Amino acid sequence: SYVLTQPPSVSVAPGETARVTCGGDNIGSKRVHWYQQKSGQAPALVIYYDTDRPSGIPERISGANSGNTATLTISRVEAGDEADYYCQVLGGINVHPVFGGGTRLTVL
């Protein structure tokens, strides 16, 4: 099956820029979606089709996808951005939804 690789953790100071990567074989040929899961809450979609934001998601959250890496970028990080972030694609032999292992973003 198709494997998505994310770093377990990323740390950033408030006001700085956080980048969460998602690696996969030629992931640039796929459409990547990102979910944010705050502690004790259900996940929420924050980016879909690589770069699109659902209504209510601030512009400082953005996505990019090229080659073997997709990246979720959070600019001007706030304490409220602290969460687990998951990338997701449609992949594998059976063409099913696949999630990355998740990255915990810690705001220092």
Place this chain on the structure above:
Amino acid sequence: EVQLVESGGGLVKPGGSLRLSCTASGFTFSRFSMNWVRQAPRKGLEWVSSVSSTSTYIYYADSVKGRFTISRDNAKYSLYLEMNNLRAEDTAVYYCARGHSSAWYIFDSWGQGTLVTVSS
């Protein structure tokens, strides 16, 4: 406002069965595909199953195929997951999630989840 409320979770012995339900409101249920996604304790997300808006297309993860059955009742705005022959590794919070209008595999709204514990 889209709302998804799961129910039916609980403690069950290995080999047992359980039926989860998800009640939707705030949108026209019959127009959207629906999905189940689970999360084992302190683990990541795992897609479980999906059903198209009219139940024409149904998909399962290999890990549950042959044991779980997804269904929906559009008149009742409800989604179901019948789980049989449960194993310890099925222990997880099970989320009901709506498929995006453009793609069933993008999960744009989620319920709060229901915990299933498989243990003797």
